Amino acid sequence: MCFKAKRRLTLALSSMSALLPLTAATAWAQDSKVNAINMPVGVTEVSASIYDLHMIIFWICVIIGVLVFGVMFYSIFAHRKSKGVVPATFHESTKVEIAWTVVPFLILLAMAVPATKTLIEIYDFDDAEMDILVTGFQWKWKYEYLQEDGENLKFFSNLRTPQDEIYNEEVKGEHYLLEVDEPLVVPVDTKVRLLVTANDVIHSWWVPDLAVKKDAIPGFINETWFKSTQVGIFRGQCAELCGKEHGFMPIVVHVVSKADYVDWLATKQSEAAEIKELMAQSFTLDELAERGKGVYQRSCLACHGANGEGGVGKAIAGSLLVTGAINGHLDSVVNGVPGTAMQAFGGQLNDVDMAAVITYQRNAFGNNMGDMVQPLDIFNFKKGQ
Amino acid sequence: MGDHHHGPAKGLKRWIFATNHKDIGTMYLWFSFAMFILGGSFAMIIRAELFQPGMQLIRPEFFNQMTTMHGLIMVFGAIMPSFVGLANWMIPMMIGAPDMALPRMNNWSFWILPPAFLLLASTLFMEGGGPAFGWTFYAPLSTTYAPPSVTFFIFGVHILGLSSIMGSINIVATVWNLRAPGMTWMKMPLFVWTWFITAYLLIAVMPVLAGLVTMMLMDIHFGTSFFSAAGGGDPVLFQHIFWFFGHPEVYIIILPAFGVVSQIIPTFARKPLFGYDSMVYATASIAFLSFIVWAHHMYTVGMPVSGELFFMYATMLIAVPTGVKVFNWISTMWRGSMTFETPMLFSIGFVVLFTIGGFTGLMLSIAPSDFQYHDSYFVVAHFHYVMVAGAVFSMTAAVYYWLPKWCGRMYNETMGKTHFWISFVGFNLAFFPQHFVGLAGMPRRIPDYALQFTDFNMMSSVGAFIYGGSQILFLYNVIATIVAGQPISDEKVWEGAEGLEWTVPTPAPFHTFAVPPQVK
Ligand SMILES: [Cu+2]
Numbered sequence: 050m051c052f053k054a055k056r057r058l059t060l061a062l063s064s065m066s067a068l069l070p071l072t073a074a075t076a077w078a079q080d081s082k083v084n085a086i087n088m089p090v091g092v093t094e095v096s097a098s099i100y101d102l103h104m105i106i107f108w109i110c111v112i113i114g115v116l117v118f119g120v121m122f123y124s125i126f127a128h129r130k131s132k133g134v135v136p137a138t139f140h141e142s143t144k145v146e147i148a149w150t151v152v153p154f155l156i157l158l159a160m161a162v163p164a165t166k167t168l169i170e171i172y173d174f175d176d177a178e179m180d181i182l183v184t185g186f187q188w189k190w191k192y193e194y195l196q197e198d199g200e201n202l203k204f205f206s207n208l209r210t211p212q213d214e215i216y217n218e219e220v221k222g223e224h225y226l227l228e229v230d231e232p233l234v235v236p237v238d239t240k241v242r243l244l245v246t247a248n249d250v251i252h253s254w255w256v257p258d259l260a261v262k263k264d265a266i267p268g269f270i271n272e273t274w275f276k277s278t279q280v281g282i283f284r285g286q287c288a289e290l291c292g293k294e295h296g297f298m299p300i301v302v303h304v305v306s307k308a309d310y311v312d313w314l315a316t317k318q319s320e321a322a323e324i325k326e327l328m329a330q331s332f333t334l335d336e337l338a339e340r341g342k343g344v345y346q347r348s349c350l351a352c353h354g355a356n357g358e359g360g361v362g363k364a365i366a367g368s369l370l371v372t373g374a375i376n377g378h379l380d381s382v383v384n385g386v387p388g389t390a391m392q393a394f395g396g397q398l399n400d401v402d403m404a405a406v407i408t409y410q411r412n413a414f415g416n417n418m419g420d421m422v423q424p425l426d427i428f429n430f431k432k433g434q
Numbered sequence: 435m436g437d438h439h440h441g442p443a444k445g446l447k448r449w450i451f452a453t454n455h456k457d458i459g460t461m462y463l464w465f466s467f468a469m470f471i472l473g474g475s476f477a478m479i480i481r482a483e484l485f486q487p488g489m490q491l492i493r494p495e496f497f498n499q500m501t502t503m504h505g506l507i508m509v510f511g512a513i514m515p516s517f518v519g520l521a522n523w524m525i526p527m528m529i530g531a532p533d534m535a536l537p538r539m540n541n542w543s544f545w546i547l548p549p550a551f552l553l554l555a556s557t558l559f560m561e562g563g564g565p566a567f568g569w570t571f572y573a574p575l576s577t578t579y580a581p582p583s584v585t586f587f588i589f590g591v592h593i594l595g596l597s598s599i600m601g602s603i604n605i606v607a608t609v610w611n612l613r614a615p616g617m618t619w620m621k622m623p624l625f626v627w628t629w630f631i632t633a634y635l636l637i638a639v640m641p642v643l644a645g646l647v648t649m650m651l652m653d654i655h656f657g658t659s660f661f662s663a664a665g666g667g668d669p670v671l672f673q674h675i676f677w678f679f680g681h682p683e684v685y686i687i688i689l690p691a692f693g694v695v696s697q698i699i700p701t702f703a704r705k706p707l708f709g710y711d712s713m714v715y716a717t718a719s720i721a722f723l724s725f726i727v728w729a730h731h732m733y734t735v736g737m738p739v740s741g742e743l744f745f746m747y748a749t750m751l752i753a754v755p756t757g758v759k760v761f762n763w764i765s766t767m768w769r770g771s772m773t774f775e776t777p778m779l780f781s782i783g784f785v786v787l788f789t790i791g792g793f794t795g796l797m798l799s800i801a802p803s804d805f806q807y808h809d810s811y812f813v814v815a816h817f818h819y820v821m822v823a824g825a826v827f828s829m830t831a832a833v834y835y836w837l838p839k840w841c842g843r844m845y846n847e848t849m850g851k852t853h854f855w856i857s858f859v860g861f862n863l864a865f866f867p868q869h870f871v872g873l874a875g876m877p878r879r880i881p882d883y884a885l886q887f888t889d890f891n892m893m894s895s896v897g898a899f900i901y902g903g904s905q906i907l908f909l910y911n912v913i914a915t916i917v918a919g920q921p922i923s924d925e926k927v928w929e930g931a932e933g934l935e936w937t938v939p940t941p942a943p944f945h946t947f948a949v950p951p952q953v954k
Contacts, residue, residue, distance in 0.1 A: 082874065082875075082886045083885075083886045084870075084886065084889055084890065085870070085873075085874035085875075085886065086869075086870040086873065086874065087870075087873050087874070088806050088873040088874070089874075089875070095802075098802070099802050099803055099805065099806055102800055102802055102803050103797065103800075103803045103806070106796065106797050106800055106803065107797065110793035110794075110796060110797065113793075114789065114790070114793060117760065117761070117764065117789065118786065118789075120764055120768070121764045121767065121782075121785070121786075124764065124767045124768050124769070124770075124772075125767065125772065125774075125782070128703075128767065128768065128769050128770050128771065128772055129771070129772050129773070130704070130771040130772060130773045131773070134769070134770075134771045134772075135771060136703065136704040136705040136769065136770045136771040137705060137768075137769040137770070138705070138706070139708075139769075140705070140706040140707065140708050140709070140710070140766075141708065141709050141710065141711070141712075142709075145761075145765070146709055146712045146758070149757065149758060149761045150754055150758060153753060153754050153757045154754055157750045157751070157753060157754070160750070160800070161746070161747060161750060164746065164800045164801065164802060164803075165743060165746075167802040168739060168742060168743065168746070168801050168802050169739060171802060171805070172739040172742075187579075214488070215488060215489055215882060216488065216489055217488040217489070217490065221487060221488065221885060223885070224884070225487060225884055225885050226487075226882060226883065226884050227884050249574070249579065250572075250574050250575040250578075250579050251572055251574075251575065251669060253734060253809060255809075255875075255877070257806060257874075257875040260805060260806060261805070262734050262805045262806065262808055262809070263734055263736065264734050264735045264736060266663075266669055266670060266735065266736070267574065267663055267664075267669060268662070268663020268664060268668075268669070269663060269668070269669075269670070269736070271735075271736035272736070284884075285875065286875075286877050286880070287877070288734075288808065288809040288810070288877045289572075289809055290498070290567065290568045290572070290575065290878075290879045291575065292498075292566075292575060292579060293494045293495045293498065293566070294494060295494075295498070295879060295880060296494065296877075296879075296880030296881050296882050296883070297494075297882070361495070390579065
């Protein structure tokens with residue numbers, strides 16, 4: 050029988066490998082991550098020590114595996130009835146039992162030493178040069194750069210891959226599902242401390258090249274840190290199941306030179322100032338709706354649908370609330386609907402974007418209300434609460 | 435003997451009012467196989483969606499329901515009941531008992547299972563869909579943010595727990611009280627030993643699970659805040675309680691599998707099990723250790739470093755008794771006189787693949803490295819090596835091994851071996867590449883993935899279809915055996931088989947050991 054079975058095995062294997070060149074020909078991206086089979090060494094000291102630990106324990110397993118399976122396959126080959134072997138009768142030996150209890154124990158002991166060292170290193174949060182508050186939301190990340198003067202820079206980071214790529218209407222781009230509208234930007238050679246939390250359910254912030262994975266837990270703040278030794282773009286994903294779009298909340302970290310970081314920070318701060326200015330202005334309905342469309346697609350589409358048809362969220366098209374009094378509409382978006390997936394967007398969108406998205410919803414998907422709200426209205430609405 | 439041996443009742447009544455351990459065992463086995471097919475078809479849907487990047491067949495929310503249901507049904511519906519079925523059939527026959535100690539409770543513990551799973555499966559058709567929070571159902575995704583069907587899920591879990599507790603009490607009572615004269619503790623077959631210890635684990639942790647889902651119920655409907663920080667609770671508390679149940683649970687699944695393999699390997703090596711005593715002690719130590727390692731599932735929740743270290747050391751320790759088991763199996767084979775019938779093939783497959791799963795388990799125990807492995811496909815690969823190639827392979831081996839005894843007919847050996855080789859290849863093709871994508875950064879439980887993972891996912895899906903398809907061959911072989919297999923009448927079906935179950939006639943009559951045998 051064994052001959053036949055082996056033939057079947059090779060047959061199955063060769064038909065499998067026939068598949069490979071076929072799919073390799075359709076491989077899109079070019080970088081070395083394609084078909085990677087191992088953990089990245091990464092770009093921090095910690096990630097390198099973790100990689101080393103991983104390889105040590107891996108080789109220990111390989112050596113033990115070769116020995117154990119070697120003995121077993123030799124036995125399978127040599128000690129067969131078909132070869133006329135008469136079975137031995139031995140069935141115990143205290144000496145070998147002790148040996149194969151003690152030897153593995155010693156190996157483990159040896160392994161525990163570097164593991165402990167690395168772990169203690171990872172838990173050393175002292176002397177961080179900057180702090181960033183990372184908040185997981187269903188289904189995006191918020192980054193807040195904590196500043197001494199309290200003028201924190203904060204923004205959301207959403208998936209940038211268009212729905213059309215996900216639903217196979219368009220060719221998928223190189224960084225399919227691993228691209229965001231606003232990446233986290235940090236300087237190189239700087240100890241960055243992350244304070245990780247969540248707004249709704251548990252998420253987990255994971256970037257393999259930085260060897261950071263930390264759960265984001267609502268109501269609690271976790272600490273972690275990294276210090277990248279290289280500039281570059283590093284990509285990761287949410288690692289803890291967090292609901293429908295769990296697979297669609299990537300993380301992108303740009304590690305830049307210290308000078309570039311200063312420039313970036315300055316640009317960001319002036320943008321924030323600009324928004325502040327915009328808040329005092331009045332816009333036309335068209336201007337607001339135009340801007341609102343972009344906001345809708347980034348922040349609302351996942352739950353309310355591309356055509357306002359609803360999904361996780363209620364339908365916006367023809368909604369009695371949206372086509373009713375403005376204040377009711379405003380209230381549900383600014384404060385959310387407690388106990389549902391509808392979050393309070395009051396703290397997430399600036400007043401300009403809020404005014405824009407409200408105006409857009411009232412005038413899109415066949416909701417021809419013809420009215421609008423200005424940023425100032427939003428400001429007053431929030432203040433009036 | 436002069437006893438009045440009555441046969442089974444006729445028709446449906448035989449099954450509904452069954453108190454005979456063999457009938458109940460049979461029902462458990464068929465039920466678990468049905469669940470295996472159901473959970474397996476969910477896995478096929480998952481692998482079909484993951485065949486290519488992009489959303490092709492299903493929506494993300496349905497994908498989450500599929501991963502959740504696949505896990506729940508495989509763990510609670512397929513693997514656990516299948517081993518309870520095996521325990522029902524074999525424990526009385528192995529210790530020379532006429533039946534289980536508590537036959538009517540036995541009937542109940544089986545018959546509450548089908549309604550529980552009907553309830554669970556029906557949630558898929560409810561408004562808002564079925565549970566979509568993973569088989570580990572972490573709060574608050576499973577409480578504040580859960581679909582309304584979660585209440586039915588909670589009720590379902592309560593019933594399952596009840597069934598397991600009753601089944602375990604029955605096993606404990608049987609082993610304590612119904613051993614034949616001379617069947618001393620250290621003469622008990624290892625399958626009985628492993629189940630005896632497993633039953634205690636179940637009795638210890640099933641109430642914990644019940645408590646956990648009750649706390650969820652309170653949070654959802656009665657305004658408590660066990661798992662909500664907003665009300666002074668803690669979502670991490672959920673995970674501690676879950677894994678205090680969940681870690682022993684994985685040993686609940688694997689210990690009886692160890693037992694099965696420890697019966698089969700000596701038979702086909704024609705040599706007694708090596709290191710029987712150390713096998714018993716190793717089983718007991720694993721059971722003990724299983725209670726103090728739960729937080730190795732939670733290295734990333736932000737425990738203090740002292741906690742991480744404690745759980746890391748304790749987890750590494752488990753490798754020692756587990757290694758002892760593997761070494762003993764191989765020493766049993768050493769200088770035996772081996773033949774390779776289907777049960778032996780599946781057992782050797784078990785030893786090889788379970789050991790690989792053990793190795794990745796050891797890797798996962800190293801907390802710093804686990805920061806990279808955790809919640810990635812590396813973990814998915816790891817636990818499928820121990821659950822599928824471990825528990826399911828050993829269960830398959832058990833069916834081929836004892837089926838001739840059960841029905842007095844021999845299965846088709848060529849078909850059995852074909853089943854093994856297709857399963858073996860399909861399984862490895864499905865799960866080995868998952869180590870790669872996991873290490874390279876693919877998170878688990880995602881319905882769509884980055885392009886760099888495409889080729890390995892495609893391989894994985896093809897492998898899964900092959901493994902899934904091979905189960906049809908298994909079903910066919912089993913039915914063909916029962917209906918029209920070659921009749922046999924040797925008491926000892928296998929040349930090298932030892933133990934009381936091989937002293938009763940073949941097929942095993944409805945009642946065995948009405949008069950207890952004398953064990954030498
Ligand atoms: Cu998330």
